[in-house]
Amino acid sequence: IMETINLNKAFSLGETIYAVNNVNIQIMAGSMNVIVGPSGSGKSTLLSLLGGLDRPMSGDILLQGQSYRELNEDQLALLRRHKLGYVFQFFNLIPHLTALENVMLPMQFTNTPNKIAKQRGLELLERVGLEKRSHHLPLQLSGGEQQRVAIARALANRPAIILADEPTGNLDTKTRDGIVALFQELNQQEGQTFVMVTHDPSLSKFADQVITMRDGVVVYQ
Amino acid sequence: IMETINLNKAFSLGETIYAVNNVNIQIMAGSMNVIVGPSGSGKSTLLSLLGGLDRPMSGDILLQGQSYRELNEDQLALLRRHKLGYVFQFFNLIPHLTALENVMLPMQFTNTPNKIAKQRGLELLERVGLEKRSHHLPLQLSGGEQQRVAIARALANRPAIILADEPTGNLDTKTRDGIVALFQELNQQEGQTFVMVTHDPSLSKFADQVITMRDGVVVYQ
Numbered sequence A, B: 001i002m003e004t005i006n007l008n009k010a011f012s013l014g015e016t017i018y019a020v021n022n023v024n025i026q027i028m029a030g031s032m033n034v035i036v037g038p039s040g041s042g043k044s045t046l047l048s049l050l051g052g053l054d055r056p057m058s059g060d061i062l063l064q065g066q067s068y069r070e071l072n073e074d075q076l077a078l079l080r081r082h083k084l085g086y087v088f089q090f091f092n093l094i095p096h097l098t099a100l101e102n103v104m105l106p107m108q109f110t111n112t113p114n115k116i117a118k119q120r121g122l123e124l125l126e127r128v129g130l131e132k133r134s135h136h137l138p139l140q141l142s143g144g145e146q147q148r149v150a151i152a153r154a155l156a157n158r159p160a161i162i163l164a165d166e167p168t169g170n171l172d173t174k175t176r177d178g179i180v181a182l183f184q185e186l187n188q189q190e191g192q193t194f195v196m197v198t199h200d201p202s203l204s205k206f207a208d209q210v211i212t213m214r215d216g217v218v219v220y221q
């Protein structure tokens, strides 16, 4: 469903840092994929390229056959809103919107009727254990609660691919097991495709593919 | 070295949430203490009360015999800068300062000469594996790199107590083991007192005291 072709991204800060170095990977529809590697190895950078949130220096990404290079900024934004769900490493929740409003936001971008969006939003918050926190603002939530709102928001549109950066980093074992079970259920019962960056071995256990990065290079797939 | 007396903190958002509910704990000088519990159980709230970053509704905190209640805001700020090192759950790095400048900041508050502060800053960055990133701004660092800068900054003044909220949440196993080893070394060789909120079992393994929270209450100590 997705593939990268000779993907490159470097930062120049005096020295040049090759954050993503000639990466070629393939993501099968309906699969669970995990990206692992040391801190600073390029995982978040790779994920933001897959998500069309950042432009590569060279190389391309194809989603359902559509090349990212061929799209201008508006078209890329449209693709993101309809096809991708993103869980950021630091959540990026909208500070002045409640948990429920944050989860409903992607559905407003795809013109889902308000009543349906609200119902789905409440269902998703319940699935991540936050039904009692729907009216809280992000600043009125704990770290792990914010993380779960971000997860619920990514699931809202049932996107073609969910890209998740450390989705369980702030969760205790029990809450995290609930999230892992939820991801597995969505993958097995709804065919949801996942690409997850994680340091958490319990997520890699169920992966169809484990992609290992080191210093910007994919060393094992 | 530190104790809490009937500490209480609640939030009112329609319903009342008792985030810290009648908590009485003691921290021994030179000890390693870990606070565990489910997401939303009140750990970060408790830590911010211990750090004097938030005022309790009722109850008190004593640090080296000094009551927080007796201090006004300026005196409390002074106590924080000289006595406490804080690793925030989301780092709170200063965006327009480099990694090195962020680490040096606490030392400027205690009037450490610039030359000495810079040398200690570089040493600390090296100890967390970031000597090559000293000139990067927070936005030019990976999640785990930002977390390590926050750790280095907390250590800078050799404070009486280091309060750390999920200090290893964004780190891969190898990097995290390095941080755990560093904390152990500081605890055993320099008598550094730690109070750490964590979901990571490898940190609780070495703890002298494990404090378990559930729904704002300390259920086990």
Ligand SMILES: Nc1ncnc2c1ncn2[C@@H]1O[C@H](COP(=O)(O)OP(=O)(O)OP(=O)(O)O)[C@@H](O)[C@H]1O
Binding pocket: A133, A136, A139, A140, A141, A142, A143, A144, A145, A170, A171, A172, B011, B012, B013, B017, B019, B037, B038, B039, B040, B041, B042, B043, B044, B045, B046, B089
């Ligand atoms: N400003 C606020 N207003 C209302 N409720 C709040 C506020 N801040 C925190 N809470 C609630 O207080 C409870 C405790 O929050 P806290 O951040 O201390 O949890 P935590 O144990 O650190 O969780 P985590 O492991 O997810 O980081 C949570 O249920 C949260 O929703």
Ligand SMILES: Nc1ncnc2c1ncn2[C@@H]1O[C@H](COP(=O)(O)OP(=O)(O)OP(=O)(O)O)[C@@H](O)[C@H]1O
Binding pocket: A011, A012, A013, A017, A019, A037, A038, A039, A040, A041, A042, A043, A044, A045, A046, A089, B133, B136, B139, B140, B141, B142, B143, B144, B145, B170, B171, B172
């Ligand atoms: N804007 C930038 N300018 C310069 N260097 C950058 C920039 N953004 C990231 N880097 C560097 O690129 C490398 C890869 O960063 P990235 O965030 O992708 O790592 P990561 O694998 O997600 O790490 P972590 O597990 O710590 O989150 C890091 O070494 C980082 O210092």
Ligand SMILES: [Mg+2]
Binding pocket: A043, A044, A045, A089, A165, B142, B143, B144
């Ligand atoms: Mg990252």
Ligand SMILES: [Mg+2]
Binding pocket: A142, A143, A144, B043, B044, B045, B089, B165
């Ligand atoms: Mg917390």
